[in-house]
Amino acid sequence: MRKLIAVSAALAMAAVVMVNFSGAADHDDSKKDAAKPKHSIHDVMKQGMKKGLHKKVISGAANAAEKKLFIEMLTSLAASKPPRGDADSWKSKTSALLKAAQGGNAAALKKAVSCAACHKVHKPKKKKK
Numbered sequence: 001m002r003k004l005i006a007v008s009a010a011l012a013m014a015a016v017v018m019v020n021f022s023g024a025a026d027h028d029d030s031k032k033d034a035a036k037p038k039h040s041i042h043d044v045m046k047q048g049m050k051k052g053l054h055k056k057v058i059s060g061a062a063n064a065a066e067k068k069l070f071i072e073m074l075t076s077l078a079a080s081k082p083p084r085g086d087a088d089s090w091k092s093k094t095s096a097l098l099k100a101a102q103g104g105n106a107a108a109l110k111k112a113v114s115c116a117a118c119h120k121v122h123k124p125k126k127k128k129k
Ligand code: HEC
Pocket: 041, 042, 043, 045, 046, 049, 050, 054, 082, 083, 084, 093, 094, 097, 112, 113, 114, 115, 116, 118, 119, 122, 123, 124
């Protein structure tokens, strides 16, 4: 009888350990999300989009440093949380951007960089001041 109790206690412990383990994995994920990307969305929009760096990269006029910066910005963008809209939509848009830039695929980049398509879903509506 004693042995039986010991065995079931051990099984219960194992179950608890397994539950804890998956719980810990979830925690790690949220930590990764919290890590601050190098460039904020705001920076990427101002420096990468509005200033026309994306146009330079698409037209092929960007030098190596500019291309590297643009890819770095898109990496940050993909790692950021959108202020509005669906996380899956954000992920597919930003990863398409990053992939096109990394692959030097100007046609795909031109399509993926569509300002309005992304703003419509992810840019917060004008705040009232
Ligand atoms: C993959 C999505 C995405 C694409 C593509 C995109 N934007 Fe944005 N943009 C955003 C989001 C999200 C915001 C809102 C940022 C915030 O309020 O935190 C934003 C905000 C901005 C802002 C306001 C910046 C600020 O924070 O004050 C400008 C300017 C801007 N975008 C320009 C552009 C231009 C120009 C293009 C196209 C060449 C473009 N964006 C393409 C997602 C995108």
